[in-house]
Amino acid sequence: NKIIFATSNAGKLKEIREILKDLNVEILSMKEAGIDVDIVENGKTFEENALIKARAIRDLTGCLVLADDSGLEVDALNKEPGIYSARYMGEDTSYEVKNANIIERLSGLSGEERSARFVCVIAAVFLDGSEETCRGTIEGQIAYAPAGENGFGYDPIFYVPEYDCTTAQLAPEQKNEISHRGKALKAMKEVIRQRIVD
Ligand code: ITT
Numbered sequence: 359n360k361i362i363f364a365t366s367n368a369g370k371l372k373e374i375r376e377i378l379k380d381l382n383v384e385i386l387s388m389k390e391a392g393i394d395v396d397i398v399e400n401g402k403t404f405e406e407n408a409l410i411k412a413r414a415i416r417d418l419t420g421c422l423v424l425a426d427d428s429g430l431e432v433d434a435l436n437k438e439p440g441i442y443s444a445r446y447m448g449e450d451t452s453y454e455v456k457n458a459n460i461i462e463r464l465s466g467l468s469g470e471e472r473s474a475r476f477v478c479v480i481a482a483v484f485l486d487g488s489e490e491t492c493r494g495t496i497e498g499q500i501a502y503a504p505a506g507e508n509g510f511g512y513d514p515i516f517y518v519p520e521y522d523c524t525t526a527q528l529a530p531e532q533k534n535e536i537s538h539r540g541k542a543l544k545a546m547k548e549v550i551r552q553r554i555v556d
Contacts (some may be wrong), residue, residue, distance in 0.1 A: 359554055361381040362391045364425040367444075369510025370539070377534050377543045381550060396494040404428065404441055405491045408481035408497065416483040422554075424546065428478040428538060430512045432460060432500060434467055440477075443512070457504050464500050472499040476516060476525075478538035480546045490549050491530045494541025498525075501510060509533060 361383050365371055365495055371387055371493070378385055397414045401407040404427045413424035429443030439446035439460075447456050475497050482490045496518070504514035506526025513526035519538070527531050534540040 360421065362386050362415055362421045362423045363386060364390055364411045364421055364423050370426050373534055373539050374543065375431040376530065377540055378547060381547055391419065404477055407441060408479040408491060409489060412481040412483045414531050422485055423483050424538065426478060427483045428476065430474060430476055433469060434464055434476045453511055453531035457512060461515060462499060474498055475506065478542040480542045482546060482549065484553060492542045492545035492549065494538040496536060496538045
């Protein structure tokens with residue numbers, strides 16, 4: 359049994375492998391599967407984009423494929439950057455710059471006015487062509503200053519009130535326990551277990 363995970367994001371892949379480690383299947387990255395393609399994510403929702411990625415790699419390989427589309431929704435910014443989280447300020451802009459920009463745009467706001475969430479949708483295309491999506495979210499606030507070295511992307515500015523720290527300050531296993539990706543993948547794990555007889 360093997361699954362190709364249609365992502366080129368190393369930060370996601372590390373978390374995905376950890377969360378799916380108790381599933382009795384081999385998880386191959388695109389690199390490990392020898393696939394190097396640029397997929398145009400032109401959907402309007404996380405669900406559409408996750409399915410676009412999973413279908414594209416499924417069409418190339420015929421394998422069971424999973425994909426992750428995720429992002430940060432900042433309420434005070436009309437849920438920006440949302441599905442454009444990777445492309446916000448341009449793909450090549452560093453997260454130091456992106457994170458500083460988001461903090462700057464929220465200056466003058468406090469407490470609940472800084473509310474935000476991470477969203478993750480995991481899509482699956484199975485061998486018979488059938489499709490599933492699972493969504494997970496985590497609620498938080500945009501921090502006043504970046505903090506923490508763990509995780510990736512917007513983690514240094516995503517403050518979780520219950521833990522009084524950012525997701526970049528959580529240990530990796532703690533983040534997976536409560537994160538958007540952890541929740542979506544745990545739900546997808548059950549779907550996969552129902553479908554795969556190992
Ligand atoms: P793939 O499409 O190859 O999977 P990507 O990075 O382009 O990689 P997305 O289009 O789904 O993926 O963009 C998601 C972006 O949202 C990601 O690049 C981060 O900036 C942000 N993001 C998602 N999950 C995150 C997390 O757990 N911590 C911090 N930032 C996250």
